[in-house]
Amino acid sequence: MRKILSKNFFERDTLEVAENLLGKYLIRKIGDKEIALRINEVEAYDGFEDKASHAHKGKTERNKVMFGEAGNWYVYLVYGMHNMLNIVTGEKDYPAAILIRGAGDIVGPGKLTKFLKIDRKLNGKNSSVKTGLWFEDSGEATDKTKIKRVSRIGVDYAGPIWAKKDYRLAL
DNA sequence: ACGATGATGAAC
DNA sequence: TTCATCATCGTA
Secondary structure: OOEEOOHHHHOOOHHHHHHHHOOOEEEEEEOOEEEEEEEEEEEEEEOOOOOOOHHHHOOOOOHHHHHOOOOEEEEEEEOOOEEEEEEEOOOOOOOEEEEEEEEOOEEOHHHHHHHOOOOHHHOOOEOEHHHOEEEEEOOOOOOHHHOEEEOOOOOHHHHHHHHHOOOEEEO
């Protein structure tokens, strides 16, 4: 059973989406080939108050897609060389997204986008077969009791409260 | 432990 | 228009 995840899956609480995204598949179509990778590590960036989130200082040219429709891709460049892949969650005008850190054998958000040839051309597009990048539920059950919850990476600047939140989920 | 490498946002 | 900063990675 292949079920494509659509907007309604992402239009709810970010932590809840993050938890449910683990074990789902990220599908990338390149030419006539499809690559499917099982998602095993994500990070949540949730709301205005989250000081680790790009949206904390309000809407800007870069982060505006976080304020848009759930199920859209938020892709940006860090450190001058790595594209980060995020999926927008929650209601419109509520800024939140989930960073995909690891899928399949690929560990690390920068390596993942390089492997799947993902760049900012996808920013603001929705996740669907049409854009060549989407999610599927294979139907296999994931054991939620096995989910590890630890602090996020590279967000020390957010201060002790927000840097310490266990918003990094892994299988 | 550190440098690569460039867009972004805030200050001036 | 300049400047510090950065949701990382590979090499040492």
